[in-house]
Amino acid sequence: MPMLKIFVGTMYGGALDVAEQVTPLFEEAGYQVAIYDQPTLDDLTGSPTDLALFCVSTTGSGDYPGNIVPFVRELESQSPGLGTLRYGLIALGDSSYVDSYCGAGRSLDELLQGQGASRLGERLEVDAMETFMADDEALPWVEEWIEAQQLKVA
Ligand SMILES: Cc1cc2nc3c(=O)[nH]c(=O)nc-3n(C[C@H](O)[C@H](O)[C@H](O)COP(=O)(O)O)c2cc1C
Numbered sequence: 204m205p206m207l208k209i210f211v212g213t214m215y216g217g218a219l220d221v222a223e224q225v226t227p228l229f230e231e232a233g234y235q236v237a238i239y240d241q242p243t244l245d246d247l248t249g250s251p252t253d254l255a256l257f258c259v260s261t262t263g264s265g266d267y268p269g270n271i272v273p274f275v276r277e278l279e280s281q282s283p284g285l286g287t288l289r290y291g292l293i294a295l296g297d298s299s300y301v302d303s304y305c306g307a308g309r310s311l312d313e314l315l316q317g318q319g320a321s322r323l324g325e326r327l328e329v330d331a332m333e334t335f336m337a338d339d340e341a342l343p344w345v346e347e348w349i350e351a352q353q354l355k356v357a
Pocket of ligand 1: 212213214215216217218219259260261262263264265266268295296297298300303304305306331337
């Protein structure tokens with residue numbers, strides 16, 4: 204069974220909640236799912252990753268949540284080369300932070316592509332100003348993502 208890894212960056216648990224809520228959708232699509240809420244680079248590169256999903260909120264002024272900072276630092280310092288990685292990205296943010304809206308998700312997206320990884324489809328940005336529960340937007344988006352990118356394996 205192919206492995207889908209979900210990497211979470213969260214301050215208050217919203218992005219982790221998204222990861223947990225979308226898990227059954229991937230299981231139904233034929234994947235084994237692992238959620239990393241204290242991710243390290245080894246979680247990504249140390250074992251096969253058929254598909255990855257990043258669920259990342261933003262804190263401070265466009266900053267990464269603390270739990271994903273070690274992962275990002277390792278990615279920046281070790282430049283592993285991610286040419287075979289296919290991923291999706293869900294960024295949680297708040298558009299009242301005009302200059303740093305979804306800053307962490309956008310930066311991570313750039314970082315991953317800089318390492319040669321391929322994002323499948325567009326990034327989802329969930330705006331807390333418009334959507335109280337990020338799941339409400341993330342669940343239909345993931346359903347559509349699986350369909351549009353033909354990710355179903357079962
Ligand atoms: C102290 C603080 C700083 C924030 N800074 C930003 C920011 O710079 N850009 C942004 O888009 N959202 C920002 N947000 C909004 C959060 O990213 C948003 O509420 C998100 O849904 C939180 O997700 P989480 O529960 O996974 O941490 C900030 C929220 C707080 C409380």
